[in-house]
Amino acid sequence: MINKREVPEINAASMADIAFLLLIFFLVTVTMDVDTGITRKLPPPVEDNSSVDFNQRNIFEVLINSTNQLLVEGKPGNLATLKDETKHFFLNPDNDPNLPEKKLEQIDLIGNVYVSKGVISLKNDRGTSYEIYIKVQNELTKAFQEMRDELATEKFGTKYDKLVDPLKQEAVQAVIPMAISEAEPEDVGKTK
Amino acid sequence: MGRFRDSKSGSMPKISTASLPDIMFILLCFFMVSTTMRETTLIVKIRLPGASEVQKLERKNLVSFIYVGQPIKGTYGTESRIQLNDQFATVQDIQGFVAIEREARDEADRRLMTTSIKADRDTRMGIISDIKQELRKAGAFKINYSSRKAAKIR
Numbered sequence: 001m002i003n004k005r006e007v008p009e010i011n012a013a014s015m016a017d018i019a020f021l022l023l024i025f026f027l028v029t030v031t032m033d034v035d036t037g038i039t040r041k042l043p044p045p046v047e048d049n050s051s052v053d054f055n056q057r058n059i060f061e062v063l064i065n066s067t068n069q070l071l072v073e074g075k076p077g078n079l080a081t082l083k084d085e086t087k088h089f090f091l092n093p094d095n096d097p098n099l100p101e102k103k104l105e106q107i108d109l110i111g112n113v114y115v116s117k118g119v120i121s122l123k124n125d126r127g128t129s130y131e132i133y134i135k136v137q138n139e140l141t142k143a144f145q146e147m148r149d150e151l152a153t154e155k156f157g158t159k160y161d162k163l164v165d166p167l168k169q170e171a172v173q174a175v176i177p178m179a180i181s182e183a184e185p186e187d188v189g190k191t192k
Numbered sequence: 193m194g195r196f197r198d199s200k201s202g203s204m205p206k207i208s209t210a211s212l213p214d215i216m217f218i219l220l221c222f223f224m225v226s227t228t229m230r231e232t233t234l235i236v237k238i239r240l241p242g243a244s245e246v247q248k249l250e251r252k253n254l255v256s257f258i259y260v261g262q263p264i265k266g267t268y269g270t271e272s273r274i275q276l277n278d279q280f281a282t283v284q285d286i287q288g289f290v291a292i293e294r295e296a297r298d299e300a301d302r303r304l305m306t307t308s309i310k311a312d313r314d315t316r317m318g319i320i321s322d323i324k325q326e327l328r329k330a331g332a333f334k335i336n337y338s339s340r341k342a343a344k345i346r
Contacts, residue, residue, distance in 0.1 A: 009206065019215050026223060035255070036246035037308060037338040045328045126318030130311050131241045133320070134339055138243040145245055184321070 066127030086143035236261035241313040242342030261312035290330035
């Protein structure tokens with residue numbers, strides 16, 4: 001009667017703490033690597049190398065040489081000012097005859113707007129560093145993104161990537177197309 | 193008196209531990225969903241360039257990766273090399289790689305496929321341009337220059 005004992009139970013209250021420690025350990029160590037990057041669309045290959053004639057005023061030339069220097073519209077360029085120069089070129093706010101032509105177009109949901117015919121021509125050397133190339137692409141993307149944001153805010157009251165309606169997104173895209181053309185790289189620096 | 197003594201000798205109130213397995217299970221589920229398994233072991237060194245205007249890659253299962261960088265093992269030299277799946281490859285292998293990747297996907301999803309170029313930031317553009325030319329020939333037009341999200345570059 002007196003010897004009847006219960007099996008001693010292990011206090012399991014600390015198990016929850018252990019679980020929490022584990023959770024924190026994993027949260028700190030595991031990097032949830034979300035893959036991010038700059039998305040681009042490559043042009044389909046062309047068989048005959050017949051060049052499409054572009055009016056010179058419609059082309060914004062960005063060259064990167066093998067020592068990673070920029071040449072923007074024939075003048076030494078700078079990464080810091082590239083975005084604003086691109087925007088100024090593409091939008092041509094003062095209707096400068098040296099900057100791209102604009103065509104009045106009827107676009108759904110927006111109405112009659114002037115659509116710029118400007119094209120950004122990006123050309124790099126085979127020796128150009130990938131990092132600089134990405135930086136230039138980044139600035140160009142930023143320029144287009146800002147122009148789209150401005151237009152979307154003006155017409156629909158929200159930023160471009162906050163537009164829920166895909167038709168509205170398409171309309172903004174139609175007014176400001178991502179007009180970046182990439183030429184085949186040159187091998188001037190003779191670096192592999 | 194008897195009641196008094198009783199409460200003093202009483203054991204600790206027991207906490208129910210029945211929910212602990214559930215906690216562990218939730219943990220397990222959480223990590224299974226949130227972490228991505230890396231299927232390929234990198235044999236080239238990749239330090240991604242930084243950019244501020246990055247987009248997230250949607251539909252991970254429709255993305256195929258091309259890695260470019262210096263081989264990690266010094267015996268392979270310092271020249272930038274292309275890695276497809278688990279081995280070194282040349283520019284000529286890319287068309288075949290794209291074809292195999294495309295074959296592995298659902299027919300309806302094929303036009304949504306993206307090729308992500310994960311290249312080291314010190315890579316020269318020559319090799320990247322070659323890859324782009326091959327991708328154009330292979331018909332894989334949607335590409336993504338993989339880069340870190342950096343608030344401020346430079």
